[in-house]
Amino acid sequence: MTAFRARFAPSPTGALHIGGVRTALYNYLLARQLGGTFILRIEDTDQTRYVPEAEGYIIEALRWCGIEPDEGPGIGGEYGPYRQSERKAMYGRYAEQLVASGNAYYAFDTSEALSAKRAAYETEKKTFRYDSSVRDDLDNSLAMDKAELHARLASGEAYTIRLKVPAHEIVKVQDLVRGEVQFNSDELDDKIMLKADGMPTYHLANVVDDRLMKISHVIRGEEWLPSTAHHVLLYRAFDWEDEMPQFAHLPLILKPNGKGKLSKRDGAKFGFPVFPLAWRGKTPEDAFDGFREFGFLPEAVNNFLAFLGWNPGTEQEIFSLEELISVFDSTKIQKAGARFDIDKAKWFNQQYIMATDNATLAASIRPLIKAKGHFPTDTFLEAFCGLMKERVTLIPDFWEKGYYFFEDIKKYEAKPVRKKWKPEMRPHFDNLVALLASIDTFDAETIETKTKAFIENNELRMGDILQIFRLAVSGTLKGPSIFDMAALLGKDEVLRRFEVAYARFDEMKSA
């Protein structure tokens, strides 16, 4: 059995889509589980769509998710270089080899000529395909003698090299998730292997590199299934078919409504991230926040992504990356596309936040708090996280829902104040404040005991006192235990907040 070697081969044309992250994750999971190798290869063969910042983005995004390649650009490895643009010269030789063995040919048709052809076919309601049925009538080396070919080649005229797909053959593709898939070669076009600019197309570069990098498993999105027939033909043409990698085509991640692949536009449209990290393109339209900026934890994103198109067959849903590595099973990969469900993603995030220890959470929210101009002690911040973590789903919620632990209350909820604040009760609250002021050990337990005793002794109602206590301290009815909040804020601050609140309450009551 040959060593397991899988690769993730994105094209650096922009931000890495979340579906790409899932593909990388599945490759990574299997590589780790089987003691294999996970390779990152940059497929930058399209010079027109190349975006320089994309490669760095891809690497950073994978790193954020905890998916570290064993080989790749900037990492090294025995089979480099790992950028296809740096392997350019080699592909030409392989393409020529294909021509020499009779499996490919030179084609001089310009893209303009071909589009004209397509347009002409279109008017007759037919579809033009550069294939075995028409290639003899087109401008290629199959239709000319040696002398003309040499002359044209020597003249420096631009040409492409096309794969000569054999006619009337059934091409069988073995797929790990779908079983055997068959294609009639008469339906397959003579795909370009080498473009006029000397660069290979995806098909050639992919097959050659997978071979040279000793890739054992090609795990990629379902959009590649149709062209896999060409890839099989290519392996055959090179006489590599016996050692062809295993294919596994993953179901696509669909829009929430199921109508099409999830796209970057959906993020803007529905207000959720579709990229791991923020991306700032050249135009305002090409700028997006990622899962990280929305406040997702990478572990939660991995867990969510792993379950989009796969599940372990048990009822456990929360899995760390390590657990996923041990339990992942390619035979349980789903065949049908999976819709993106942001609610489920948020639920995973909440689960992870609740399970994270306070110190770790404190460290991760400190930058956020700092950005707001506050520099609490670790002890304070950790206690804060402990009080809030069951009440947040995304990291920024810590601030949104708990800002009042760090600064003055911005807004008192009007409705409950008007409903609960009775100015005639003021003497009772003055007594309560005096009582609080007298507490020496201002901890939650003591505050609770004393306050509850106070309520009982004065024959007051819990709701009447505690709700106002809460409103005075936090401005809202929602939040952690009032005793915990009071203890964390400290006696002086609590007393001060009561003073501030009285004035505001009276004001709101009369308004």
Added chain:
RNA sequence: GGCCCAUUCGUCUAGUGGUUAGGACGCCAGGUUUUCAUCCUGGAAACAGGGGUUCAAUUCCCCUAUGGGCUACCA
């Protein structure tokens, strides 16, 4: 249009030739809580349709429908 892939609650999914078709998210109701959240309990909610095969099909086969992908000198 052609080719390919797919189809279990709204969503992610488990599952079997004979099951009360299971779980999770979301939703609803109740409980716990001073509140919110967490947590607990309960509820509504699915085998796309039609033919076969079979004693029996959600499960196997075919067709249809629907959805998706591909159909570039893009990946």
